[in-house]
Amino acid sequence: MKRLLWLLPACAVLGGCFSLQEEKPLAVPAPRLSATQAAAGQKAQQLKEKKDKAKEFPTVLGGVVSSDRWVVYTAKEEEEFEGNVHYDNGTYAFRSDYALSQRKKNLFTARGHVFARTTDENGTLYTLQADHARYNYATGQGQASAQGKTPITLTYQTAAGDRVTARAQKAEFDTRQKIYILSGAAFITYQNAAGEESTLQADRITARQQDPYALLEGNAEVKNADYTLQADTLEYDGKNQMAYAYGQRPLAQGKTEDGTFAIIADKVTAQTATRQIKLSGRVQGWAVSDKLNRSKTN
Incomplete structure (x- = not known):
């Protein structure tokens, strides 16, 4: 839950510096690219050299982009x-059926x-798949839909093996502020x-990547191996390792060392590190202890 959604669109590279010198519209077959360079995941310095080289655009993008x-x-x-x-x-x-610079x-x-893919100096891999995408390389703002x-798919995978996969009907992002908004059955x-x-x-x-922070609105649910938290609104504060659920009587259900539980309340607060849950306001529900069930007294 700490790493929710971090995407750096590769299409930012394609929107880089170029100049146009022809006087009339020109239609010509685009040149084909040479064989791709070594696979991502090489040493940080090698990746940096590739990035620097990628920014050295010819007079037009057609010199580096292949198309029919x-x-x-x-x-x-x-x-x-x-x-x-x-x-x-x-x-x-980067790949697509159509593109406009x-x-x-x-x-x-x-x-x-x-489809867009990029790898940073630390070996972290980012990908995007969508039907439509737009990116303003001056502001760092963009969207995909x-x-x-078939939803859009975004992935984030670190060299250490942590992986985030996000799906939604639409994504809006600001790569400078590192803010990302998923809407439409976001998962x-x-x-x-x-x-x-x-x-x-x-x-x-x-x-928000920098905090990290996440706000889930409408039919919200957070689930892990120990508990499920459902509410109208869920708020995740990664900096303080806290999660909050409120609106229309949130439901917390799951298991502990002693047994299982299902409880509703006006508000639910959870510590994400210790996974301790606090419920307040008209608390109702049940808890079952396996130890109690096995007791002769019971």
């Missing part, structure tokens, strides 16, 4: 890519089987290197 059709609009300072849009330098990778707006837009029943799974798993789900999830 490439059109340059000089006056508007835009480049349009259609069909099998592809970029991969070993550290950053708008330099005047600092905007990069893609649609159709959008899904069409139909997050966190699994640490030891295999211990926690899940979070709600109609809307807002996560």
